[in-house]
Amino acid sequence: MFDWTKDPHRRFNPLTREWVLVSPHRTLRPWQGQVEEEAVAVQPEYDANCYLCPGNARAGGVRNPAYSATFVFDNDFAALKPGTPVDRYDRDGLFLAESEPGLCRVVCFSPRHNLTMANMEPADLRKVVDTWVEQYLELGERPEINYVQIFENRGAMMGASNPHPHCQIWSSHALPNEVFKEQESLLGWREQRGTCLLCEYARLELAGGERVVEENAAFLTVVPFWAVWPFETMVIARRHISSIEQLTGEERDALADILKRTTARYDRLFNVSFPYSLGFHQRPTDGTPHDEHHLHLHFYPPLLRSATVRKFLVGYEMLATPQRDITAEWAAARLRAV
Numbered sequence: 001m002f003d004w005t006k007d008p009h010r011r012f013n014p015l016t017r018e019w020v021l022v023s024p025h026r027t028l029r030p031w032q033g034q035v036e037e038e039a040v041a042v043q044p045e046y047d048a049n050c051y052l053c054p055g056n057a058r059a060g061g062v063r064n065p066a067y068s069a070t071f072v073f074d075n076d077f078a079a080l081k082p083g084t085p086v087d088r089y090d091r092d093g094l095f096l097a098e099s100e101p102g103l104c105r106v107v108c109f110s111p112r113h114n115l116t117m118a119n120m121e122p123a124d125l126r127k128v129v130d131t132w133v134e135q136y137l138e139l140g141e142r143p144e145i146n147y148v149q150i151f152e153n154r155g156a157m158m159g160a161s162n163p164h165p166h167c168q169i170w171s172s173h174a175l176p177n178e179v180f181k182e183q184e185s186l187l188g189w190r191e192q193r194g195t196c197l198l199c200e201y202a203r204l205e206l207a208g209g210e211r212v213v214e215e216n217a218a219f220l221t222v223v224p225f226w227a228v229w230p231f232e233t234m235v236i237a238r239r240h241i242s243s244i245e246q247l248t249g250e251e252r253d254a255l256a257d258i259l260k261r262t263t264a265r266y267d268r269l270f271n272v273s274f275p276y277s278l279g280f281h282q283r284p285t286d287g288t289p290h291d292e293h294h295l296h297l298h299f300y301p302p303l304l305r306s307a308t309v310r311k312f313l314v315g316y317e318m319l320a321t322p323q324r325d326i327t328a329e330w331a332a333a334r335l336r337a338v
């Protein structure tokens with residue numbers, strides 16, 4: 001048997017059925033590449049130039065109301081539009097295109113410009129969870145919408161346009177690639193073994209504990225065995241539920257709690273407001289039960305070894321297979337230690 005703390009090896013992601021190359025012996029190599037600028041310093045509670053702050057005008061000229069909790073609006077530069085007619089173009093399977101109706105929204109978490117999930121009050125974060133549930137239901141009920149993707153880009157390094165706490169929701173007719181891959185794997189697993197892949201995975205992670213970073217009564221946060229990003233984590237519902245509207249009131253509080261604790265841990269790791277992309281994966285809203293899905297979230301943070309040194313997915317990773325140096329176990333231990 002090889003030693004996965006030292007020997008180069010591959011790990012399998014059963015959710016996407018893709019492999020990641022792990023090269024733990026490389027962690028000591030010197031870094032002379034790009035160093036990112038330190039993130040901008042302290043933000044004000046209100047910024048007159050922010051297009052998300054209450055009362056301010058957005059790029060299209062619409063003025064935000066004087067909102068006091070969460071605030072949702074249709075994205076002024078939406079990637080998807082609801083009226084798009086459903087149609088398909090196929091020429092020999094080589095020129096294949098489908099029109100894509102959809103709707104994009106922006107959700108402000110709080111009127112306060114300088115908050116993040118890590119430093120919001122649990123009761124206020126709970127309101128964000130409630131807003132996600134409302135939006136999932138409202139958008140999902142639309143006949144042209146079959147999937148509701150809730151995601152957050154946090155920090156300039158991840159392309160977020162604004163530090164004001166917010167997330168986006170892109171809801172679409174088609175099932176997005178990542179969700180499609182996961183759905184195929186979850187279905188395949190269930191057919192072969194009669195169980196839920198993520199129920200089994202969560203059970204094993206909780207029993208071993210090596211990669212568990214946070215847990216509460218309803219959720220656990222783990223660095224997945226097959227993580228690609230250095231400090232990637234997954235937040236997994238303990239109970240087999242397929243989407244957020246199935247959460248009980250207590251579980252909604254628990255989701256707010258685990259998100260706050262996980263992001264606070266990230267911030268403490270390199271002493272910086274930690275950048276990441278975060279998103280839910282849950283069942284499609286196409287009118288069928290899809291109880292093969294198991295509610296979870298993915299955190300994909302780019303940072304590798306400090307607030308300024310990030311990981312790039314380039315070269316071998318673009319052309320062959322993603323690769324990491326530090327092991328998932330080591331990353332989880334680092335996150336648990338802060």
Ligand code: H2U
Binds near residue numbers: 167
């Ligand atoms: P980020 O999550 O990457 O920060 O994006 C914020 C979204 O806000 C982005 O999709 C939208 C952009 O289109 N936006 C508006 O809808 N109105 C504005 O006035 C500026 C930005």
Ligand code: ZN
Binds near residue numbers: 046047050054
């Ligand atoms: Zn603002």
